[in-house]
Amino acid sequence: MSAASRFVRLVLGEYAERPELLDERPWERRRDFLALNPAATLPVLIEDSGPPIVGGMVIAEYLDETRGVFQRDKRLQAETPAERAEVRRLVDWFLAKLENEVTRYLVRERVFKQEMRPEEGGGAPDASAIRAARANLKHHMRYVGWLAESRNWLSGDRLSYADFAAAGALSILDYLGEVAWDTEPLAKEWYMRVKSRPSFRPLLTERVRGIPPVAHYAELDF
Amino acid sequence: MSAASRFVRLVLGEYAERPELLDERPWERRRDFLALNPAATLPVLIEDSGPPIVGGMVIAEYLDETRGVFQRDKRLQAETPAERAEVRRLVDWFLAKLENEVTRYLVRERVFKQEMRPEEGGGAPDASAIRAARANLKHHMRYVGWLAESRNWLSGDRLSYADFAAAGALSILDYLGEVAWDTEPLAKEWYMRVKSRPSFRPLLTERVRGIPPVAHYAELDF
Numbered sequence: 001m002s003a004a005s006r007f008v009r010l011v012l013g014e015y016a017e018r019p020e021l022l023d024e025r026p027w028e029r030r031r032d033f034l035a036l037n038p039a040a041t042l043p044v045l046i047e048d049s050g051p052p053i054v055g056g057m058v059i060a061e062y063l064d065e066t067r068g069v070f071q072r073d074k075r076l077q078a079e080t081p082a083e084r085a086e087v088r089r090l091v092d093w094f095l096a097k098l099e100n101e102v103t104r105y106l107v108r109e110r111v112f113k114q115e116m117r118p119e120e121g122g123g124a125p126d127a128s129a130i131r132a133a134r135a136n137l138k139h140h141m142r143y144v145g146w147l148a149e150s151r152n153w154l155s156g157d158r159l160s161y162a163d164f165a166a167a168g169a170l171s172i173l174d175y176l177g178e179v180a181w182d183t184e185p186l187a188k189e190w191y192m193r194v195k196s197r198p199s200f201r202p203l204l205t206e207r208v209r210g211i212p213p214v215a216h217y218a219e220l221d222f
Numbered sequence: 223m224s225a226a227s228r229f230v231r232l233v234l235g236e237y238a239e240r241p242e243l244l245d246e247r248p249w250e251r252r253r254d255f256l257a258l259n260p261a262a263t264l265p266v267l268i269e270d271s272g273p274p275i276v277g278g279m280v281i282a283e284y285l286d287e288t289r290g291v292f293q294r295d296k297r298l299q300a301e302t303p304a305e306r307a308e309v310r311r312l313v314d315w316f317l318a319k320l321e322n323e324v325t326r327y328l329v330r331e332r333v334f335k336q337e338m339r340p341e342e343g344g345g346a347p348d349a350s351a352i353r354a355a356r357a358n359l360k361h362h363m364r365y366v367g368w369l370a371e372s373r374n375w376l377s378g379d380r381l382s383y384a385d386f387a388a389a390g391a392l393s394i395l396d397y398l399g400e401v402a403w404d405t406e407p408l409a410k411e412w413y414m415r416v417k418s419r420p421s422f423r424p425l426l427t428e429r430v431r432g433i434p435p436v437a438h439y440a441e442l443d444f
Contacts, residue, residue, distance in 0.1 A: 050304045058310040065303040081287040082272045088280040
């Protein structure tokens with residue numbers, strides 16, 4: 001249920017890497033986890049050697065420098081500085097703006113609060129936070145629809161980090177049944193293309209305990 | 223009063239570029255500005271040709287690819303992927319985490335609300351938001367002190383983007399008299415070193431209308 005973690009898992013999947021996954025509940029503020037990342041945020045990538053790499057886009061830049069540049073036409077970052085800036089703008093849009101206006105609230109209120117103890121912020125969902133996030137999501141879906149209409153993939157002609165940042169975040173909202181796909185058919189068509197990639201399969205088979213996904217969640221043609 | 227804009231101005235100053243500056247009040251949501259950046263955030267860099275480059279770190283990455291790589295030992299990004307990840311982690315810390323926990327609130331409540339019309343969110347400052355931001359700032363200053371104690375510059379041996387992201391944000395908080403420098407003498411010593419650079423001079427001479435800076439704001443030895 002972390003959009004940035006899903007983004008990094010999809011990127012690693014595209015580069016045919018099989019990371020070992022460790023479950024972390026950031027709100028528990030585990031001492032050993034704070035030592036890796038004092039901001040107590042996810043994701044954190046730990047390589048066999050070297051310091052921990054912290055944060056969705058920071059990990060993506062690191063993976064581009066250590067893997068992507070050797071991938072030729074499978075590289076998920078663009079080739080020119082201006083195109084790369086557009087990829088980065090969109091990754092930030094989905095991992096920061098969508099996160100701070102929509103995803104964070106829906107996940108906290110509908111998922112994490114059930115797992116948190118009262119002193120960690122657990123308890124009943126806040127209906128007004130959910131309402132505000134849903135209203136914001138409509139604007140975001142219109143923007144995804146506009147991007148899908150004006151471009152082949154979200155950042156331009158080629159599949160890029162932007163598609164996996166967007167699809168990673170939207171897959172969480174879709175799991176929770178929050179995405180009104182029928183109002184944005186071109187966004188839906190784009191999402192089906194990304195969702196059909198083998199890198200997506202592991203995400204589609206995982207379940208949150210006690211919260212079944214929406215019926216079409218794992219269907220590639222929905 | 224935009225930390226990310228100050229960061230980019232400092233970087234451009236370090237690379238001896240003299241950008242033309244345009245004043246923008248994002249809360250006015252000017253149509254032409256939204257066409258450049260639908261997120262309506264600052265900064266936006268416009269080159270003589272090419273699309274607008276949007277966002278503090280996105281601009282910094284772009285400047286590294288178009289200027290920094292030719293700067294040899296004056297380059298503000300590190301040379302290895304792991305060191306670059308640390309620079310990016312810290313830039314994000316100061317432009318996103320510090321911003322969202324401290325800077326945004328103090329600037330909005332103490333500065334922007336005076337310039338906003340009521341329908342834009344203007345009005346009297348919210349004392350509880352100011353109080354919460356000040357409490358958060360204490361933790362951030364301890365972290366800056368720890369970084370300054372354990373490293374020569376914030377991200378390591380060399381001056382980097384991390385120093386200018388941190389100093390750009392802290393210069394705003396310092397202008398408003400919010401920084402208790404005496405409790406973190408090593409952070410103060412580091413800030414004096416950054417503040418003494420010629421790239422900092424333009425920022426130190428500018429004033430917000432109706433809000434004079436704290437007495438030591440422009441002093442290099444305070």
